[in-house]
Amino acid sequence: MAESVADLRADGHTDWREYGPLELPPILAHSLDAIVEHGYHGTSVRDLARRVxxxxxxxxxxxxxxxxxxxELLMGSLTTVLGRCRSAVAEVGDDPVERFSALVECVVLFMTHRAPLAFLDTEIRSLEPDNRARYIELRDELESLLRDAVRDGAEVGVFTTPVPVDASRAVLAMCQAVAQWYRPDGPLGAQEIAERYVTIxxxxxxHRP
Known part of the structure; x- marks a missing residue:
């Protein structure tokens, strides 16, 4: 298997807020385009070979x-956003509001800058059972980062939601949905969208200031 490039590695970034152009090996790049266009089951190996x-x-x-x-695409995408989220949490420290805000910003920035990769999350249904279990285990870690921040905030009274687990799950789903509608030529830039989503x-x- 081809070696993962920086765009598919948890440690492939120097600043979790900064993104360059998406760079993937030709096979992965063309496969990503084909699956986004036609879906996993609508894409044949012969079509992928032809594109490459x-x-x-x-x-x-x-x-x-x-x-x-x-x-490779799904696990790489999730590993990358999780790595950036870990960096975001490490940067801001223990304060639950700062952790929560940084995590939301980090996820939304990934959904905008890496929208095609992030959009592939809808293809989790196409993973074989063992691969799906591996993916869900990794996604659970991402959910736990948000969940812990909301729980900690609720314990000290800065978050007033009576259902912190459900609230964190809803926030993550809201952030992930950005990949489905974001367009680089839209009226708002990635950072503006991220800041608005932090507020939401x-x-x-x-949140009680």
């Missing part, structure tokens, strides 16, 4: 099958 400009056996030399390509998310957990 190689033979089907050459494609299989790098990846065992189409499922392996999907796993703080209201959702009943």
């Amino acid at each position: 400009g190689v033979t089907v056996p050459a494609l299989y030399y790098h990846y065992q099958n189409k499922q392996a390509i999907l796993v 998310a703080l209201a959702a957990v009943g």
